[in-house]
Amino acid sequence: MPNATSFSPVDATPAASIEPPALSVDGLVKRFGAVTAVSGLTFTIPAGATVGLLGGNGAGKTTTISMLLGLLLPTEGRIEAMGVDMLADRYRALPRMNFSSPYVELPHRLSVRQNLRVYADLYGLDLVGDRIAALAAELDLTDFLDRPSGKLSAGQKTRVALAKALLNDPDLLLLDEPTASLDPDTADWVRTYLERYRGRTGATMLLASHNMGEVERLCDRVLMMKRGRIVDDGGPSDLIDKYGRKTLEEVFLHIARTPHGDPHPDDPKAAA
Amino acid sequence: MTDDALSPEPARARRRPTAGMLPHSGPVRRIGAMVLRYWYLLRGSWPRILELAYWPTVQMILWGLITTHLLTNSTWIAQAFGVLIAGVLLWDVLFRGQLGMSLSFLEELWSRNLGHLFVSPLRPHEWVLSLMVMSLIRTLIGIVPAALLAIPLYAFNVFDLGPALYGFFALLLATGWWMALFITGLILRFGLGAESLAWLFVFLIAPISAIYYPVDVLPVWGQWLAYALPPAHVFEGMRAILFDDTIRWDHLGWALGLNLLYLVLGGVFFLQQFRHARVHGSLLQQGE
Numbered sequence: 001m002p003n004a005t006s007f008s009p010v011d012a013t014p015a016a017s018i019e020p021p022a023l024s025v026d027g028l029v030k031r032f033g034a035v036t037a038v039s040g041l042t043f044t045i046p047a048g049a050t051v052g053l054l055g056g057n058g059a060g061k062t063t064t065i066s067m068l069l070g071l072l073l074p075t076e077g078r079i080e081a082m083g084v085d086m087l088a089d090r091y092r093a094l095p096r097m098n099f100s101s102p103y104v105e106l107p108h109r110l111s112v113r114q115n116l117r118v119y120a121d122l123y124g125l126d127l128v129g130d131r132i133a134a135l136a137a138e139l140d141l142t143d144f145l146d147r148p149s150g151k152l153s154a155g156q157k158t159r160v161a162l163a164k165a166l167l168n169d170p171d172l173l174l175l176d177e178p179t180a181s182l183d184p185d186t187a188d189w190v191r192t193y194l195e196r197y198r199g200r201t202g203a204t205m206l207l208a209s210h211n212m213g214e215v216e217r218l219c220d221r222v223l224m225m226k227r228g229r230i231v232d233d234g235g236p237s238d239l240i241d242k243y244g245r246k247t248l249e250e251v252f253l254h255i256a257r258t259p260h261g262d263p264h265p266d267d268p269k270a271a272a
Numbered sequence: 273m274t275d276d277a278l279s280p281e282p283a284r285a286r287r288r289p290t291a292g293m294l295p296h297s298g299p300v301r302r303i304g305a306m307v308l309r310y311w312y313l314l315r316g317s318w319p320r321i322l323e324l325a326y327w328p329t330v331q332m333i334l335w336g337l338i339t340t341h342l343l344t345n346s347t348w349i350a351q352a353f354g355v356l357i358a359g360v361l362l363w364d365v366l367f368r369g370q371l372g373m374s375l376s377f378l379e380e381l382w383s384r385n386l387g388h389l390f391v392s393p394l395r396p397h398e399w400v401l402s403l404m405v406m407s408l409i410r411t412l413i414g415i416v417p418a419a420l421l422a423i424p425l426y427a428f429n430v431f432d433l434g435p436a437l438y439g440f441f442a443l444l445l446a447t448g449w450w451m452a453l454f455i456t457g458l459i460l461r462f463g464l465g466a467e468s469l470a471w472l473f474v475f476l477i478a479p480i481s482a483i484y485y486p487v488d489v490l491p492v493w494g495q496w497l498a499y500a501l502p503p504a505h506v507f508e509g510m511r512a513i514l515f516d517d518t519i520r521w522d523h524l525g526w527a528l529g530l531n532l533l534y535l536v537l538g539g540v541f542f543l544q545q546f547r548h549a550r551v552h553g554s555l556l557q558q559g560e
Binding site for chain 1 (some may be wrong): 297298379384389393551553
């Protein structure tokens with residue numbers, strides 16, 4: 001069972017082949033005292049791919065994303081984003097990246113417009129008013145642009161967070177459970193929007209999620225994490241075939257409930 | 273929910289060549305963005321603005337009344353009317369300066385916004401500079417009305433201190449800033465459980481700052497401590513002008529040098545704690 005992987009997206013564009021990988025991670029380790037949260041992750045994501053980071057609670061997904069963004073310093077390992085060493089020079093890459101998570105909120109007392117304005121300035125955008133208006137129209141935010149961010153519904157907050165994440169037209173977008181706590185209609189709308197965004201811009205996305213349907217729909221590739229390690233990787237349908245299951249959810253459950261996540265734990269050949 | 277934005281998916285586009293630094297990014301723009309963020313917050317709440325001016329004004333009125341009473345009972349006060357009012361106004365510069373920076377910092381923790389801020393191109397030192405700018409704005413909003421009100425109420429014009437007043441103001445503001453750097457560093461380290469330091473810490477040095485009395489009132493060891501910190505030098509300088517009409521450049525020089533030293537130490541301490549927060553993952557965990 002590999003715990004390190006390098007792959008190409010199923011439908012990589014010609015441009016992807018001449019660009020440096022969107023993300024290149026080598027030997028990433030994070031220890032908090034005696035606890036090892038992430039253990040030796042190595043993977044590469046080519047430009048333009050959409051990759052899912054799947055794993056149960058405590059698998060290390062959020063820790064991994066935090067390290068990729070520079071919010072958390074790894075204990076060991078190397079991270080390159082679009083050819084930039086994130087540990088030595090992350091401010092060269094950050095203007096081309098962005099992030100959305102329902103667990104990291106925007107200031108509640110500022111209106112949606114004010115929040116977007118502040119972040120537009122932080123990213124050094126030109127024509128800020130136009131950019132906010134365009135994003136508001138795309139994400140259906142126009143009616144509550146002047147409402148305090150803290151007074152929005154979960155679905156509205158998610159779309160505002162997405163607007164903030166897309167302000168700078170990121171080349172690399174990291175999404176931590178982008179549809180958590182959303183009703184099915186809103187969640188579907190967000191997924192469809194992300195598909196459109198990827199189609200329009202060719203941006204690379206790394207998506208941590210517990211929603212298997214979402215991952216199957218959006219992702220070219222899946223990194224399956226368990227106890228801080230990548231225990232498998234592959235296209236969603238490849239993984240389903242490999243484990244002899246009908247859905248990615250069944251694959252997820254199999255990995256979660258099998259000590260080492262082997263596809264066929266009773267098959268001595270597979271174990272070998 | 274509308275589907276206007278969700279038209280049929282186009283073929284995956286070739287990656288656009290926009291990558292790279294954006295044309296109007298830069299430290300001034302980012303610092304301005306953060307000042308704007310805190311200004312929006314302040315502007316959106318009139319009780320907050322009122323509160324900024326409320327305490328300095330109340331303090332000034334209180335010490336003005338004490339001064340009026342002591343004027344006929346104390347030869348020391350009689351020699352320099354306004355020494356207590358000037359003291360309280362200048363002390364509030366330090367207090368408001370420190371609090372203005374610490375509270376803006378705390379706003380980010382209360383709103384759990386650090387995770388967004390530090391995946392943007394904002395550098396920690398730019399954030400600190402924006403906190404300093406906001407501290408200056410909040411201090412001016414708080415102090416200027418009280419200083420102006422002292423003129424009709426007690427016929428005391430603190431601006432009569434002349435150009436030295438602006439030096440005192442800058443030196444005490446700088447003291448508030450380095451204190452805030454240590455306080456915010458400690459809060460980064462220990463979390464919001466340490467937030468009360470923002471209100472308490474400054475009063476630790478009040479007794480040895482010689483705000484309302486000369487440094488030689490203190491015991492010898494207290495005088496050493498007092499002169500190791502900038503405020504005592506500033507308040508001695510203030511009294512030299514009010515009592516003797518002289519500018520004590522030696523005190524101003526010491527206050528400047530000590531402030532520079534502590535600003536550097538405070539900055540290093542803050543950046544060390546910021547790094548500690550990145551090692552321990554507390555940038556994402558800080559919050560109520």
